[in-house]
Amino acid sequence: MxxxxxxxxxxxxxxxxxxxxxxxxxxxxxxxxxxxxxxxxxxxxxxxxxxxxxxxxxxxxxxxxxxxxxxxxxxxxxxxxxxxxxxxxxxxxxxxxxxxxxxxxxxxFKPFDARQKEEYGYGIFENVITSVELEKMFKENKITNSKGLVPKRIALIHCVGSRDIKVGSEFCSANCCITGIKQAIELKKMIPDLNIYCLYMDLRLGGRFFEDCYKDSQVHHKIQFIRGRLSETNENADQTIVLRYEDTLAGRPAKLTADMVVLLVGMQPxxxxxxxxxxxxxxxxxxxxxxxxxxxxxxxxxxxxxxxxxxxxxxxxxxxxxxxxxxxxxxxxxxxxxxxxxxxxxxxxxxxxxxx
Ligand SMILES: Cc1cc2nc3c(=O)[nH]c(=O)nc-3n(C[C@H](O)[C@H](O)[C@H](O)COP(=O)(O)OP(=O)(O)OC[C@H]3O[C@@H](n4cnc5c(N)ncnc54)[C@H](O)[C@@H]3O)c2cc1C
Ligand code: SF4
The missing domain is CATH 3.50.50.60 (FAD/NAD(P)-binding domain)
Structure with a gap:
């Protein structure tokens, strides 16, 4: 000893x-x-x-x-x-x-366990991944779906495990909006013809230079921001993912198909x-x-x-x-x-x- x-x-x-x-x-x-x-x-x-x-x-x-x-x-x-x-x-x-x-x-901290949001399909559909797993893909310099193909459409989902009374985390994790923007820009740099959709409740970009990143993502990288709340995901026969959400600006249900879905998981104690x-x-x-x-x-x-x-x-x-x-x-x-x-x-x- x-x-x-x-x-x-x-x-x-x-x-x-x-x-x-x-x-x-x-x-x-x-x-x-x-x-x-x-x-x-x-x-x-x-x-x-x-x-x-x-x-x-x-x-x-x-x-x-x-x-x-x-x-x-x-x-x-x-x-x-x-x-x-x-x-x-x-x-x-x-x-x-x-x-x-x-x-x-x-x-x-530990990242939120996305399995708790069963309706989002993490752990069920192979092309639903988390922001933590996307970071690993960046490090390996390889962004591919479950079939090994380069995706054409990726949806990033904000507030996964944060501001969500159902999973017992009502606080805002403060870093996932800007993480989503960071990751969307990185994706676009790697795959220039990719279509990227960010589904958000509202954007919280309180940190220094965060607004600059947001502006850059829209002006230079054409990232599309949709104010919408995801209700469920389903998988097509070709393993693409159908997202059903409420478009909260238009006030109506809407649908989107993506090759990959990235869940921006919150920060947990x-x-x-x-x-x-x-x-x-x-x-x-x-x-x-x-x-x-x-x-x-x-x-x-x-x-x-x-x-x-x-x-x-x-x-x-x-x-x-x-x-x-x-x-x-x-x-x-x-x-x-x-x-x-x-x-x-x-x-x-x-x-x-x-x-x-
Ligand atoms: C997806 C995602 C992307 C992010 N990207 C960015 C970014 O681009 N820029 C940015 O500024 N922030 C980013 N963040 C936030 C950033 O990760 C945190 O601010 C940072 O990790 C906090 O540092 P920390 O030292 O407090 O905790 P951690 O980085 O979590 O380190 C804690 C350490 O404590 C150790 N530990 C835990 N329990 C024990 C124990 N019982 N015994 C011994 N050791 C223990 C752990 O192993 C770990 O090494 C991101 C967060 C997420 C979720
Ligand atoms: S930082 Fe953005 S994505 Fe994260 S919990 Fe807050 S509002 Fe939601």
């Missing part, structure tokens, strides 16, 4: 965890990131190009990793988290221990770490994301030693996730400075309380 003493353990090596780790390390703190996957980077390992500037996700990840000169432990499954008044004790499946004054959770966290109940919002989502000046001066950053606190873009991670890293720094008089080994003296 190995024991590692740190000032701050960060759980999750996505963009938020990496940013917080880099900042805390540069402020002179001993940091360690624990990551369950084999490689660090979170969703940057899955995406191809990033909105709004079409930067390579892999390029951004390599830049972030080039700055790392502190330990990132990958393939780590955390078994337990205990705490006492001086800090945290984490144990992994190999029996190794990590003792830390502060704990920062940066465990990110990932609760895998929840059962291990002490005193967490009051720190989960009604939407299931961590933290309370409020401006909390008092928190900045408190003895709170458990911090959250990135998309685990709500749907965010990468820049919003890393911005929050920087802000939280400064709060961790403030907390740690108050604690510097206690050596980490002193934490042995306390009584460890494991949860549950």
């Amino acid at each position: 190995k024991i590692m003493y740190t000032d701050c353990v960060i759980i999750g090596a996505g963009p938020a965890g990496l940013k917080a780790g880099q900042l805390l390390h540069s402020l002179g703190h001993k940091v360690c990131i624990l990551e369950k996957e084999e490689i660090p980077g979170g969703k940057l390992n899955i995406w191809y190009e990033l909105f709004p500037h079409n930067e390579s996700a892999d390029g951004i990840l390599q830049q972030m990793l080039a700055d790392i000169n502190y330990p990132i432990r990958t393939s780590i499954i955390i078994d337990s988290i205990s705490r006492n008044s001086k800090g945290f004790l984490l144990r992994d499946q190999n029996g190794d221990e990590y003792r830390s004054r502060a704990l920062l959770i940066a465990t990110g 990932d609760h895998s770490i929840l059962k291990l966290l002490p005193d967490i109940d009051e720190r989960v919002g009604s939407d299931g994301f961590f933290g309370n989502g409020r401006i909390d000046q008092a928190d900045q001066n408190s003895d709170n030693d458990l911090f959250f950053a990135g998309s685990c606190t709500g749907p965010k873009s990468i820049i919003q996730s890393t911005d929050e991670a920087s802000e939280v890293a400064f709060r961790v720094n403030k907390y740690l400075k108050k604690r510097l008089h206690t050596s980490i080994q002193d934490q042995y003296d306390g009584v460890w309380i494991q949860h549950p």
Whole structure:
């Protein structure tokens, strides 16, 4: 069994965890990131190009990793988290221990499971895929349908698993409208004579430069936007997909046939770490994301030693996730400075309380 003493353990090596780790390390703190996957980077390992500037996700990840000169432990499954008044004790499946004054959770989000929207045909019809799977196709530089043919018509469906009381996610995932536009432009660049239809409830493009992407998609790439709510999909004998929807501008039912359908899945809270966290109940919002989502000046001066950053606190873009991670890293720094008089080994003296 190995024991590692740190000032701050960060759980999750996505963009938020990496940013917080880099900042805390540069402020002179001993940091360690624990990551369950084999490689660090979170969703940057899955995406191809990033909105709004079409930067390579892999390029951004390599830049972030080039700055790392502190330990990132990958393939780590955390078994337990205990705490006492001086800090945290984490144990992994190999029996190794990590003792830390502060704990920062940066465990990110999980994509909505599109099987829950059975009427959209995901998992039933081969030519209905998700935006996550489309990113994989971009990376492989190969956009083909189930028969291996290049599609001529693709429909992108907004708000899949978001703003939907039936699946218990009433919040807007904030990033899928712009993801749809990003993916539509990428598709058009790869297959110039493709017809692309975006079926949306209303477009939410609140981020910086998002409107520019929207304009570009219409003016230069001729993407067609249809205000409509999909009700069901069916498959033709040739495996093309028939979409029945309500045209909410015209106020009448309508029909569209596509070779492929892409479901723009929303961002869901990932609760895998929840059962291990002490005193967490009051720190989960009604939407299931961590933290309370409020401006909390008092928190900045408190003895709170458990911090959250990135998309685990709500749907965010990468820049919003890393911005929050920087802000939280400064709060961790403030907390740690108050604690510097206690050596980490002193934490042995306390009584460890494991949860549950
Ligand atoms: C389809 C889609 C496309 C997107 N495209 C873009 C884009 O182009 N541009 C953009 O700005 N944003 C995009 N986003 C949003 C972007 O993915 C998030 O903003 C970003 O991933 C948030 O970073 P994060 O570090 O908070 O979380 P994540 O990237 O989810 O990373 C979390 C990390 O924590 C690890 N982890 C989780 N649980 C544990 C555990 N128990 N123990 C150890 N490790 C754990 C995970 O393995 C992962 O490595 C997109 C989102 C979707 C759904
Ligand atoms: S960002 Fe757009 S697609 Fe995503 S939930 Fe909000 S409105 Fe729907």
